Amino acid sequence: MSQTEPEPTLWDELTSPVNFTLLLVIAYLIYKILRAKFEPESEAAPPIQRLPKLRKDLTVQELKKYDGTQPDGRVLLAVNGVIFDVTRGKSFYGPGGPYAAFAGTDATRGLATGTVAGSDKEYDDVSDLTPDEVSAAKEWEEQFTGKYDIVGRLLKPGESPKQYSDDESEGKKTQ
Numbered sequence: 001m002s003q004t005e006p007e008p009t010l011w012d013e014l015t016s017p018v019n020f021t022l023l024l025v026i027a028y029l030i031y032k033i034l035r036a037k038f039e040p041e042s043e044a045a046p047p048i049q050r051l052p053k054l055r056k057d058l059t060v061q062e063l064k065k066y067d068g069t070q071p072d073g074r075v076l077l078a079v080n081g082v083i084f085d086v087t088r089g090k091s092f093y094g095p096g097g098p099y100a101a102f103a104g105t106d107a108t109r110g111l112a113t114g115t116v117a118g119s120d121k122e123y124d125d126v127s128d129l130t131p132d133e134v135s136a137a138k139e140w141e142e143q144f145t146g147k148y149d150i151v152g153r154l155l156k157p158g159e160s161p162k163q164y165s166d167d168e169s170e171g172k173k174t175q
Ligand code: HEM
Pocket: 026, 029, 030, 033, 037, 086, 089, 092, 099, 110, 111, 112, 113, 114, 115, 116, 147
């Protein structure tokens, strides 16, 4: 008669080194995200809701400075060639936030592939994305369209910026 190994209990599963490490990683991510969501804006933070509306097309290079580290704290990111002002979501994208890597970048590839990293290319045409990744990026674009202001288009090399009729100067307040 052969001796069978006892079935591992749920406790054994949870405390196995690999599972335990995974649990810690997930708990840490959830902690960071929830903290970003509920943390009150720091006293020193500029009154971000009062930033003037920005309406212009930008190159990848020009987009970079809008990563939340400028004195006005404005944060922009691009998805599928559309630039959004995500300053309202600064707790997500601002310095130290869980998605800070997307700030001031073309986030299309990262959002499409589930990787928290902005493109470091001069211009990423994302033509190699799979159909599933393309539709994931499209969903993010739709979500952002419903939540954030559109700033303009991300310019391909050689493209010229469009003049917007609703262009408002940096000095003009929206509210
Ligand atoms: C353990 C994995 C993850 C968990 C538990 C998680 C959870 C969350 C939660 C709770 C929010 C806040 C939603 C809200 O209040 O509107 C959020 C936002 C967000 N997540 Fe994740 N997430 C995870 C992974 C990722 C990954 C891999 C990406 C990259 C593609 C990502 C991209 C985002 C973005 C861009 C936002 C902000 C959306 C906005 O501006 O409204 N997340 N996530």
